[in-house]
Amino acid sequence: MGLQLSAMMEQKHPTSRKTPAMSIQSVSPDSQVATGRPNRAPMIALPAFGLAMAIMAELGIALFVLQTVAMPLIAVWVGIPMLLGVIPAIRAFANLHRRLAWTVSGVEIPTPYKQPKYPGMIQRLRTWFTDPATWRDYAWVIVNAVVGFTLNLLSAVLFLCSIFYLIYPFLVWVTPPGVFDELFGLVHVNPVTAFAVWPIALGFFLLWLKVGPRLMRANSLLTRSLLGPTESARLALRVQELAETRAETVDTQAAELRRIERDLHDGAQARLAALSMNLGMAETLVDRDPAAAQQLLTEARESAGQALTELRDLVRGIHPPVLADRGLDGAVRALAMACPLKVDVDIDLPGRPPAPVESAAYFAVAEVLANVVKHSAATTAWIQISYENEGLHMIVGDDGIGGAEVSPGGGLHGVQRRLAAFDGTLTVASPGGGPTTVVMELPSALKPTT
Amino acid sequence: MRIVIAEDHALLRDGLIRLLEANDFEVVEAVDNGPRLVPALVEHQPDVAVVDVRLPPTFTDEGLKAAIEAREKVPGLPILVLSQYVEQLYARELLAGGSAGGLGYLLKDRVSNVAQFVESVRRVAAGGTAMDPEVIAQLLTRSSREEPIQRLTPRESEVLGLMAEGRSNAAIASALFITEKAVSKHTNNIFTKLDLAPSEDDNRRVIAVLTYLSAS
Numbered sequence: 001m002g003l004q005l006s007a008m009m010e011q012k013h014p015t016s017r018k019t020p021a022m023s024i025q026s027v028s029p030d031s032q033v034a035t036g037r038p039n040r041a042p043m044i045a046l047p048a049f050g051l052a053m054a055i056m057a058e059l060g061i062a063l064f065v066l067q068t069v070a071m072p073l074i075a076v077w078v079g080i081p082m083l084l085g086v087i088p089a090i091r092a093f094a095n096l097h098r099r100l101a102w103t104v105s106g107v108e109i110p111t112p113y114k115q116p117k118y119p120g121m122i123q124r125l126r127t128w129f130t131d132p133a134t135w136r137d138y139a140w141v142i143v144n145a146v147v148g149f150t151l152n153l154l155s156a157v158l159f160l161c162s163i164f165y166l167i168y169p170f171l172v173w174v175t176p177p178g179v180f181d182e183l184f185g186l187v188h189v190n191p192v193t194a195f196a197v198w199p200i201a202l203g204f205f206l207l208w209l210k211v212g213p214r215l216m217r218a219n220s221l222l223t224r225s226l227l228g229p230t231e232s233a234r235l236a237l238r239v240q241e242l243a244e245t246r247a248e249t250v251d252t253q254a255a256e257l258r259r260i261e262r263d264l265h266d267g268a269q270a271r272l273a274a275l276s277m278n279l280g281m282a283e284t285l286v287d288r289d290p291a292a293a294q295q296l297l298t299e300a301r302e303s304a305g306q307a308l309t310e311l312r313d314l315v316r317g318i319h320p321p322v323l324a325d326r327g328l329d330g331a332v333r334a335l336a337m338a339c340p341l342k343v344d345v346d347i348d349l350p351g352r353p354p355a356p357v358e359s360a361a362y363f364a365v366a367e368v369l370a371n372v373v374k375h376s377a378a379t380t381a382w383i384q385i386s387y388e389n390e391g392l393h394m395i396v397g398d399d400g401i402g403g404a405e406v407s408p409g410g411g412l413h414g415v416q417r418r419l420a421a422f423d424g425t426l427t428v429a430s431p432g433g434g435p436t437t438v439v440m441e442l443p444s445a446l447k448p449t450t
Numbered sequence: 451m452r453i454v455i456a457e458d459h460a461l462l463r464d465g466l467i468r469l470l471e472a473n474d475f476e477v478v479e480a481v482d483n484g485p486r487l488v489p490a491l492v493e494h495q496p497d498v499a500v501v502d503v504r505l506p507p508t509f510t511d512e513g514l515k516a517a518i519e520a521r522e523k524v525p526g527l528p529i530l531v532l533s534q535y536v537e538q539l540y541a542r543e544l545l546a547g548g549s550a551g552g553l554g555y556l557l558k559d560r561v562s563n564v565a566q567f568v569e570s571v572r573r574v575a576a577g578g579t580a581m582d583p584e585v586i587a588q589l590l591t592r593s594s595r596e597e598p599i600q601r602l603t604p605r606e607s608e609v610l611g612l613m614a615e616g617r618s619n620a621a622i623a624s625a626l627f628i629t630e631k632a633v634s635k636h637t638n639n640i641f642t643k644l645d646l647a648p649s650e651d652d653n654r655r656v657i658a659v660l661t662y663l664s665a666s
Contacts, residue, residue, distance in 0.1 A: 301562050
């Protein structure tokens with residue numbers, strides 16, 4: 001991603017004045033940066049992971065035994081300190097495998113554990129014991145020791161066999177006679193005829209290529225079935241998440257309404273009151289002192305103009321008319337044109353998102369762009385909006401000084417909270433010295449344009 | 451001077467009619483929706499039309515689209531588009547259809563300065579341009595980092611802004627309290643510094659400046 005970006009910036013700098021403001025750049029966002037997940041292991045590292053996981057699977061038996069022993073010992077109290085040590089150890093062990101499932105086969109396993117409602121050791125033990133995840137971990141350790149061990153080891157062994165047959169001629173050459181020169185105990189070979197086993201090496205390699213990652217994936221899926229949250233745990237987590245975002249949405253909306261009320265009260269309303277006062281005075285003065293009446297009328301017109309300006313700004317803040325007219329595409333283009341920086345816009349949407357999503361997306365981009373103008377000292381910014389995997393991807397980048405972060409109370413944090421109401425996310429990549437990229441995602445179904 | 455008006459709010463429509471008739475315009479038709487607008491423009495072929503952007507039935511940019519369509523059917527039809535808010539995007543779309551004949555894009559608020567508004571309508575009817583100062587201000591902010599623009603003196607920048615709005619030398623002179631001769635000296639300097647071909651024709655001059663500013 002970094003390379004791609006800097007290459008893109010270099011491309012853009014020498015643009016001449018005659019280039020239209022909206023040159024279309026096609027940038028394919030790197031999915032890793034876009035999703036903020038750790039890296040996947042490369043294919044060639046899988047045998048090493050497989051071996052390590054097979055060994056760990058057997059070590060896990062120790063944890064299983066410890067928990068099995070500790071539970072009856074609760075009766076004589078010794079079990080309690082034992083469990084206080086063993087259960088966190090098993091959880092750490094399970095968490096490691098949740099991460100490994102992603103690293104080796106791209107299977108995501110969320111952590112399902114319940115949080116104790118009250119502090120205290122006994123509370124913690126009680127939560128552990130009533131949490132189905134504890135018992136599922138316990139079962140998984142032993143399943144992993146058998147099935148996980150077999151699958152991972154098999155995957156690694158396929159690869160090792162191909163290596164073995166690849167270097168077989170070399171082995172025949174370096175070892176004394178009688179060690180490796182009897183192939184399958186049947187055929188006698190010398191270092192030259194030993195090259196005949198290379199097709200076997202190739203066969204094992206192809207087999208590993210085809211089956212190796214699948215074996216590990218099968219194990220990862222098995223791991224997910226035991227270590228992932230159960231349906232009810234998943235729902236419980238989701239409910240908690242929704243309750244939090246709902247509370248924030250309600251807060252944000254209430255704050256917005258208060259702001260609008262204050263703006264109307266202090267702005268347009270006050271100006272209209274002054275206006276009608278001026279008009280009233282002009283009415284009484286018009287015969288006696290036409291010059292003074294004229295002056296009041298001019299003032300009245302000015303305050304009407306200011307009231308209109310304030311109302312217009314307010315309307316833009318609530319729902320920009322251009323968004324209603326032209327959707328996200330046109331509105332973001334209009335935003336880029338009104339921006340004091342040079343902004344390249346690349347939007348590719350097959351339709352219009354539902355109105356609330358569209359509005360949230362627009363304000364998120366607007367806020368991030370405003371941040372760029374205020375803090376980044378950038379000369380060029382770019383906006384890319386696309387629709388992938390049923391979701392809206394929005395990227396705002398600039399060539400400024402970097403160092404942007406999501407800090408509580410900051411602008412980006414506000415955007416993050418508002419996006420959360422739609423299950424949206426915001427991630428920032430902004431090393432000191434720049435460049436900065438803000439990636440926002442809104443999972444939403446587009447409705448086709450009619 | 452024959453004029454067609456498109457405005458959906460009855461109060462504003464009546465106000466516009468009254469204002470324009472008081473200034474010797476003959477309102478041949480006043481429509482209150484988008485679909486009726488294009489036929490009215492094609493049928494009457496007025497000297498100028500004043501069109502609100504937002505009209506029924508969609509209440510989006512109906513008026514803008516109708517204006518562009520009508521200018522395709524009747525090339526050079528002078529149209530002044532009014533809006534509650536101005537967008538550079540829309541200004542560009544209007545200009546993209548070609549600048550033959552008069553063209554204007556103003557905030558509705560500008561109507562309150564009657565003398566200036568009537569002047570703008572007359573200018574558009576005469577084949578001139580009337581761009582809202584807000585559109586021009588945005589264009590100037592964006593271009594202000596460009597090297598050639600930075601070479602302008604503050605006075606020349608002011609003249610450039612007023613020129614981009616579509617004002618004549620006489621109007622610029624009276625707005626800045628300078629002589630017309632001084633204005634033409636400034637415009638010559640501007641054209642030299644921005645490397646634009648000088649032109650005596652007011653409207654061609656405006657288009658050159660707008661194109662220059664929009665390109666940056």
